[in-house]
Amino acid sequence: QHVQYGVAEDIEKAIRNLQAVGEPVAAVILEPIQGEAGVIIPPDGYLTAVRKICDETGVALIFDEIQTGMGRTGTMWRCEYEGVTPDIMTFGKAFGGGILPITGIICRPKMWVQDLIDNPWLLGSPTFGGNPLCCAAALATIRYMLKNDIPGVCKKKGEILKAGLQSLADKYPDIIQEVRGTGLMLAVEFHTTDLGYQTSKGLFARRVLTAGTLVNAKTIRFEPTAVISDQDMKDVIQRMDEALADTRAAMKK
Structure with missing residues (x-):
């Protein structure tokens, strides 16, 4: 279900309405700054409010930092701007240093449950995942970014x-x-x-x-x-x- 971006109250209303009729809600997924919508920056406090809503309703929070991550917005991750930690975060694009394609996810420990480890169908198995050359480029990118701020x-x-x-x-x-x-x-x-x-x-x-x-x-x-x-x-x-x-x-x- 889509709701108006930048309005935390709409997210809470959608979650509680679904839960009220017995519909489980797995996660809220959003971009800390919307890219394809035209670089839309939400109001200050938006990410903090969504984090609080997800904690109160037992819903996971996922940030798509593929465009915003790796320093582009002035912090390593845009969610750092408000000091908010998601449960899952996706990243990519600049991760390969503009040379090779590579993406990834970061999860909180509580999201990395045994079911994912035991069931490869849940985890997924990308054909070209973990390519050594791409991983080398990503490591070099991280080192360069940290060394040169x-x-x-x-x-x-x-x-x-x-x-x-x-x-x-x-x-x-x-x-x-x-x-x-x-x-x-x-x-x-x-x-x-x-x-x-x-x-x-x-x-x-x-x-x-x-x-x-x-x-x-x-x-x-x-x-x-x-x-x-x-x-x-x-x-x-x-x-x-x-x-x-x-x-x-x-x-x-």
Whole structure:
């Protein structure tokens, strides 16, 4: 069952209504920041409230940190922002250092029950799971991130990039509706889908690749690698400025 994101009361209501009619609820699954919805950040205290609800109702809490994890939002895991520990957490993407594909899960001890160990059908058996080369890349990634404080790097560079994007939003309020995000997980939402497409087209012509979202076509994401240079960020802002100017000119035709 889906409920409104960012509203803890809706989660509690859904759980208690299901339990009241005898329907067991296994878990609440959510992203600490919604990625494909357009980089939607929930209100402060949301994760804490959901954790409390799950504890009170006996329901497991699962965080999908595949997009938000590995330092991208300014902390190693986004759930650290509120100091909330889930029962299960999924992660991936940056885990392979941008070189090799690898994902994983972390569980609290209470979730790792004997039934999972005894029954391989419950645990699952991926054909390519535990690939040695991918695991080596993941270990190297973790070591590099910890040694070089990559979460802190993402936080600092994200502030610079977000400030640049916000300056463009101030310059083109007729095109850009909002700039949002944290760390190097940022999004620009346009007033209309056509404005977003037109600007993305202009960026592509200037050799800037943008990431759209699956369920919010008005929004494009800016999620560069943590090793992006200050000069590269300045170039992106300059090229987006040019693309937005072209979009504004096209609007007047």
